[in-house]
Amino acid sequence: MASVSFVHDWTKDGLRLQGVHWKEVRRKTCVLFIHGTSGNIIENYFAHVLGEHLVKHGYGFFYGHTRGYNHLNDILTKDGNHRRIGARYETFSECMYDIDLWVRKVRELGYDSIIVMGHSLGANKAIHYLAHEDVSAIAGLILASPPDLVGLSKRYDGNRDDMIYEAQLNVKNHEPMKILSHLHDGWLEMSSQAYLERCLDECEADNLPVLRNPDNFGALATISRPIFAFMGDVNEVNIHTPSEDLALMQAKATRCPTFEYAVVEEANHNYEGNEHEVAQLVVDWINQKFAIN
Structure with missing residues (x-):
């Protein structure tokens, strides 16, 4: 059983958010998970299984709540008040504050290498962040169910x-x-x-414009880290077929040294019933891509 702890800290614009850390001390690589619309760790069994798998294989895991957790929330501010946000009121551009907080916190926890993983809306947030912040500690990007x-x-x-x-x-x-x-x-x-x-x-x-399909995918085209993307094939967020959408993203990630993708058969958007299979896919990619034994 992994050692799991809750972390609370302040964003640069003065919101107190909470994260959950699956601790690993043997290696210095951590996966930073950015959830999707209204997500939270209490209801995300997929993330829980992923954290257990990663620690078992020698990697840390950090689930960072953004201000868009739950449909509606009241987040404490540094002046002692509360700000009502959640998925209902979230301003997308403010995800920069949230991800920046957790990147800094993961570094403070002693990890030298960070792999950012975004699920659903979190994938768009992760792309947005990496396109605007050149953090040397970020080694790779994982996109789970990335949507247009x-x-x-x-x-x-x-x-x-x-x-x-x-x-x-x-x-x-x-x-x-x-x-x-x-x-x-x-x-x-x-x-x-x-x-x-x-x-x-x-x-x-609008950084994965699969339907519109412009010549350049803007933010995605700026990312120069290895990328692994995957989708299920049941009730997913694909525009065409999952494999066609992922192949198009691969083609548009023009600065990415390697972009690999997978379609998980009989898996839905939240990988319910396929949690262990998906967790092993992530572990295998990290092992293979970063040559960590």
């Missing part, structure tokens, strides 16, 4: 044009936190600002 956020909004938000109009009007009227009249993707209540930051063409979160 804008493409998916075009495919599944039947009222998308109305939602964009309503969101832009609310922001113009100084009501960025006003909840839209329609659900995003049929299930998620979102504020006006959050929707525009996530679903508008060429927004900062």
Whole structure:
């Protein structure tokens, strides 16, 4: 059984977030996990299994909550107040503060090498961070179920044009936190600002534009670390087939020294029932790519 501990610390913009550390002292490499929309460690069995596997094979694991954990939360601020965020109100660009906090914390815990792993929305956040921060300790990037956020909004938000109009009007009227009249993707209540930051063409979160397929994938094309990406083939976030989407991402990662990908058969978006299989895929890639015995 791995040694697991909770960590609390402050982002540079004054929010107290919580992380969970699966401790490893034999080696100096740690996987930093960035969760997806409304994620949290309590409900993420996939991440728990992954942490156990990584420690068993000599790697640390750190699950870093972002300000978008849960549908709705009230996060303590340094001035003693609380800020209401969660997936409903999250501003995508602020993920830089959250990931920066956990990168610094993982280094403070004694790890020399960090592999950033983003799941779902966390994959877009990880790409955004690596495209803007050149942290020498970050050795690689893992993308689990990486989505084309804008493409998916075009495919599944039947009222998308109305939602964009309503969101832009609310922001113009100084009501960025006003909840839209329609659900995003049929299930998620979102504020006006959050929707525009996530679903508008060429927004900062639009860094895997598989549906639009421009010549250059912007942020992804700047990343010069090895990348491993994977998806399931059941209820996934793919635009075409999972293998076609992953192959397109591979082709657009033009500075990446190696981009490998896999499709996990009979696995869904959260890898329920396939947790051990996926954890072993991650361990095998790290062992192979970084030549650690």
